[in-house]
Amino acid sequence: MPVIRPSSDLRNNYSEISEFCHKYKEPVYITKNGQGDLVVMSIETYEKLVGKFELHKLIDEGIDAMQKKKVRAFKEALADIEKGL
Incomplete structure (x- = not known):
């Protein structure tokens, strides 16, 4: 309440x-x-609420990228990082 x-x-x-x-x-x-x-x-409650909002925003962006086929396999990305690309 x-x-x-x-x-x-x-x-x-x-x-x-x-x-x-x-x-x-x-x-x-x-x-x-x-x-x-x-x-x-409280500021603590506010920051927690904003953090949740930002996390949900990032998740939505990730889902959108997946639906638009703008992502690649983790192993591919890691291999590129290891190569220095």
Whole structure:
């Protein structure tokens, strides 16, 4: 269940929100005038999320290259590396 807090809590209860984000490694959703506005999370959680995104992007690029026949066998590539090409 997401944690939702009003924007005034950023000002009035920053330490509490920060502690929650670090302890549970979960984001806190911030509302402004009753509407979703921001998501706050620890840097650790953010970096993990970005890392997963980048990994998925690389996997998608690899799948796309395979489908377009733009890849070659690992043994071929390794042989070229060993030859100094």
